[in-house]
Amino acid sequence: MSYDDVEIEDMEWSDELQAFTYPCPCGDLFQITKEDLRAGEEIARCPSCSLYITVIYNAEDFSFDDHKNNMPPPQKPITVA
Protein backbone atom coordinates (compact mmCIF):
# COMPACT_ATOMS: atom_id res chain seq x y z
CA MET A 1 0.00 0.00 0.00
CA SER A 2 1.37 3.36 -0.95
CA TYR A 3 1.15 6.23 1.50
CA ASP A 4 -0.78 8.39 -0.94
CA ASP A 5 -1.64 9.00 -4.58
CA VAL A 6 -0.24 12.27 -5.85
CA GLU A 7 -0.72 13.87 -9.23
CA ILE A 8 2.47 14.94 -10.97
CA GLU A 9 1.10 18.50 -11.13
CA ASP A 10 1.09 18.58 -7.35
CA MET A 11 4.74 17.55 -7.13
CA GLU A 12 7.61 19.97 -7.29
CA TRP A 13 10.54 19.72 -9.69
CA SER A 14 13.92 19.95 -7.97
CA ASP A 15 16.88 21.01 -10.11
CA GLU A 16 19.16 19.94 -7.30
CA LEU A 17 17.82 16.41 -7.14
CA GLN A 18 16.84 16.28 -10.82
CA ALA A 19 13.61 14.70 -9.66
CA PHE A 20 10.00 15.46 -8.91
CA THR A 21 9.55 15.71 -5.18
CA TYR A 22 6.71 15.65 -2.68
CA PRO A 23 6.92 16.23 1.07
CA CYS A 24 7.12 13.05 3.11
CA PRO A 25 5.63 13.07 6.62
CA CYS A 26 9.07 12.11 7.95
CA GLY A 27 10.44 15.48 6.83
CA ASP A 28 12.32 14.25 3.77
CA LEU A 29 11.02 14.18 0.20
CA PHE A 30 9.49 11.52 -1.98
CA GLN A 31 11.46 11.51 -5.21
CA ILE A 32 10.97 10.24 -8.74
CA THR A 33 13.08 11.13 -11.78
CA LYS A 34 11.97 11.77 -15.34
CA GLU A 35 13.86 8.64 -16.33
CA ASP A 36 11.76 6.67 -13.87
CA LEU A 37 8.60 8.17 -15.31
CA ARG A 38 9.68 7.44 -18.88
CA ALA A 39 10.39 3.87 -17.86
CA GLY A 40 6.81 3.59 -16.63
CA GLU A 41 7.72 3.82 -12.96
CA GLU A 42 4.96 5.34 -10.86
CA ILE A 43 6.35 4.89 -7.37
CA ALA A 44 8.15 7.82 -5.73
CA ARG A 45 10.17 6.70 -2.73
CA CYS A 46 11.44 8.54 0.28
CA PRO A 47 15.16 7.91 0.84
CA SER A 48 14.82 8.37 4.60
CA CYS A 49 11.96 6.04 5.44
CA SER A 50 10.04 3.14 3.96
CA LEU A 51 7.08 5.16 2.71
CA TYR A 52 6.32 5.67 -0.95
CA ILE A 53 3.63 7.34 -3.02
CA THR A 54 1.96 6.46 -6.28
CA VAL A 55 2.47 9.20 -8.85
CA ILE A 56 -0.44 9.87 -11.17
CA TYR A 57 0.70 11.14 -14.55
CA ASN A 58 0.14 10.81 -18.24
CA ALA A 59 2.91 8.57 -19.55
CA GLU A 60 2.75 10.28 -22.93
CA ASP A 61 3.93 13.50 -21.32
CA PHE A 62 7.26 11.88 -20.53
CA SER A 63 7.75 9.56 -23.47
CA PHE A 64 8.59 12.20 -26.04
CA ASP A 65 12.30 11.43 -25.97
CA ASP A 66 11.91 7.75 -26.65
CA HIS A 67 8.85 7.62 -28.80
CA LYS A 68 8.36 10.48 -31.15
CA ASN A 69 4.66 10.79 -31.43
CA ASN A 70 4.54 13.11 -34.38
CA MET A 71 1.44 12.39 -36.33
CA PRO A 72 1.85 13.42 -39.94
CA PRO A 73 -0.53 16.21 -40.83
CA PRO A 74 -3.66 14.97 -42.52
CA GLN A 75 -3.36 15.13 -46.26
CA LYS A 76 -5.82 17.61 -47.57
CA PRO A 77 -7.07 16.84 -51.01
CA ILE A 78 -5.82 19.41 -53.45
CA THR A 79 -8.68 21.11 -55.12
CA VAL A 80 -7.93 21.66 -58.77
CA ALA A 81 -9.87 24.55 -60.13
Ligand SMILES: [Zn+2]
Ligand atom coordinates in the same frame (compact mmCIF):
# COMPACT_ATOMS: atom_id res chain seq x y z
ZN1 LIG B 1 10.06 9.71 4.58
